[in-house]
Amino acid sequence: MRASTVKVWELIHKWTSLICTAFLLMLCITGLPLIFHDEIDDALNPDVWQPKSPDATPLTLDEILTIALNNREGEQAIYMSFDIVRPVVNVTSGPTADAPGTKMHFASYDLTSGDLVPPADVGESVMEFILQLHTDMFLELPGMLFLGAMGILFILSTISGVVIYRQYMRKLRFGTVRKQKSTRHKWLDYHNLLGIVTIAWVLVVGLTGVINTLEKPILDTWRDNNLKQLLSEHQGGTIAQPVASLSEAVKQAKLAAPDMTLQFVAFPGSNFSSNQHYAIFLHGNTPLTKELITPVLVDAVSGEVIGLSEMPWYAKALSLSRPLHFGDYGGLFLKILWAILDVLTIIILGSGLYLWVQKNKKLNRNTPTKNIANGVTQNG
Amino acid sequence: MAKQLSLWQIFKWPIFMFILSLTGIITALLVDGLIDIFASLTLASTLIVTAWYALKQKR
Numbered sequence: 217m218r219a220s221t222v223k224v225w226e227l228i229h230k231w232t233s234l235i236c237t238a239f240l241l242m243l244c245i246t247g248l249p250l251i252f253h254d255e256i257d258d259a260l261n262p263d264v265w266q267p268k269s270p271d272a273t274p275l276t277l278d279e280i281l282t283i284a285l286n287n288r289e290g291e292q293a294i295y296m297s298f299d300i301v302r303p304v305v306n307v308t309s310g311p312t313a314d315a316p317g318t319k320m321h322f323a324s325y326d327l328t329s330g331d332l333v334p335p336a337d338v339g340e341s342v343m344e345f346i347l348q349l350h351t352d353m354f355l356e357l358p359g360m361l362f363l364g365a366m367g368i369l370f371i372l373s374t375i376s377g378v379v380i381y382r383q384y385m386r387k388l389r390f391g392t393v394r395k396q397k398s399t400r401h402k403w404l405d406y407h408n409l410l411g412i413v414t415i416a417w418v419l420v421v422g423l424t425g426v427i428n429t430l431e432k433p434i435l436d437t438w439r440d441n442n443l444k445q446l447l448s449e450h451q452g453g454t455i456a457q458p459v460a461s462l463s464e465a466v467k468q469a470k471l472a473a474p475d476m477t478l479q480f481v482a483f484p485g486s487n488f489s490s491n492q493h494y495a496i497f498l499h500g501n502t503p504l505t506k507e508l509i510t511p512v513l514v515d516a517v518s519g520e521v522i523g524l525s526e527m528p529w530y531a532k533a534l535s536l537s538r539p540l541h542f543g544d545y546g547g548l549f550l551k552i553l554w555a556i557l558d559v560l561t562i563i564i565l566g567s568g569l570y571l572w573v574q575k576n577k578k579l580n581r582n583t584p585t586k587n588i589a590n591g592v593t594q595n596g
Numbered sequence: 597m598a599k600q601l602s603l604w605q606i607f608k609w610p611i612f613m614f615i616l617s618l619t620g621i622i623t624a625l626l627v628d629g630l631i632d633i634f635a636s637l638t639l640a641s642t643l644i645v646t647a648w649y650a651l652k653q654k655r
Binding site: 382388393414415504545 | 598600615617625626632633636640643
């Protein structure tokens with residue numbers, strides 16, 4: 217490779233890294249507890265709750281809905297979701313079906329008795345704070361897009377790092393760490409070694425992180441292009457009062473999308489449905505397809521299935537990006553590896569910064585000597 | 597002066613570990629159960645190799 221080409225790649229590596237390092241350090245540090253969010257939630261909220269009648273026939277979704285709305289007089293159902301492990305149904309309600317998030321009320325019900333389940337939210341505000349900082353730095357969409365741009369710089373920095381790795385390793389065997397030489401040499405070798413072995417993980421987490429920052433535009437595009445197309449033929453003026461049986465609607469949706477599991481229901485008028493339909497979201501049952509959801513529209517008055525819409529490729533990419541980014545899809549062992557790789561990335565970022573500072577110091581030390589040699593004095 | 601290494605000599609181990617890591621990351625997404633552990637071990641093997649190289653050299 218020509219010296220001028222190497223210089224260009226070195227400049228790309230230097231500036232892309234310098235611009236994104238502070239934000240990447242924040243992302244790596246806040247990402248650590250997020251990898252273990254399930255374990256932290258479980259530790260802070262030991263599961264002392266038990267279903268009241270574990271052997272009883274579970275209540276129907278219609279019965280749970282009636283109990284929930286009796287508890288919240290004058291409110292309407294907006295969403296219904298389902299606990300994966302416990303026989304618990306969550307009902308979100310509000311003064312109207314299109315009420316903003318601040319006016320929504322969330323309650324959990326025991327599917328075996330209809331009793332309220334106490335919230336398990338110890339430490340939730342701390343985890344929510346960390347997640348928000350990690351996702352958008354409390355700046356919503358602009359913050360997400362900014363972090364996405366930092367992610368792209370990080371990917372560029374990684375790729376340029378691979379190109380200049382060749383220059384540094386021309387005469388060194390793989391894995392060489394020159395501990396007997398200067399501290400700068402030692403950290404340069406650690407930086408190169410850790411950087412090159414973590415590259416696949418760094419690229420996967422970096423790329424999926426960038427895709428995750430596009431969550432809102434992707435979901436909006438999906439809703440506008442695909443779901444609205446399905447809804448437009450059936451979209452009416454006012455929000456319908458759902459009279460069709462919800463349990464029956466879910467049963468029909470499952471028949472329309474066999475081999476899928478119920479994930480959540482959006483009621484007529486809510487953000488994820490039309491004014492006249494239950495939007496019933498189901499997900500697949502294999503390790504891969506459980507991340508992919510299919511909404512089925514069911515008429516909330518007649519109970520008739522209107523149609524279903526499979527996710528477009530970009531929404532599928534977003535769904536698969538979430539687990540690949542947080543590493544929470546392969547058990548505790550994989551999470552521990554994710555955490556180790558996260559810490560190694562912090563070391564790579566820190567050592568990169570150290571090497572840049574040391575190089576600058578060296579340049580500053582050499583400059584006066586050079587200037588004197590060239591006959592330049594401080595006074596000009 | 598040390599001998600200059602070829603492109604293959606420089607990148608053969610990084611390429612091998614790249615493939616190994618990616619295989620582990622993707623496999624864990626495609627399967628569940630016991631194979632998850634094997635997928636994780638595939639990813640872990642790159643860390644073990646790194647630790648080996650980082651620690652084996654004399655101070």
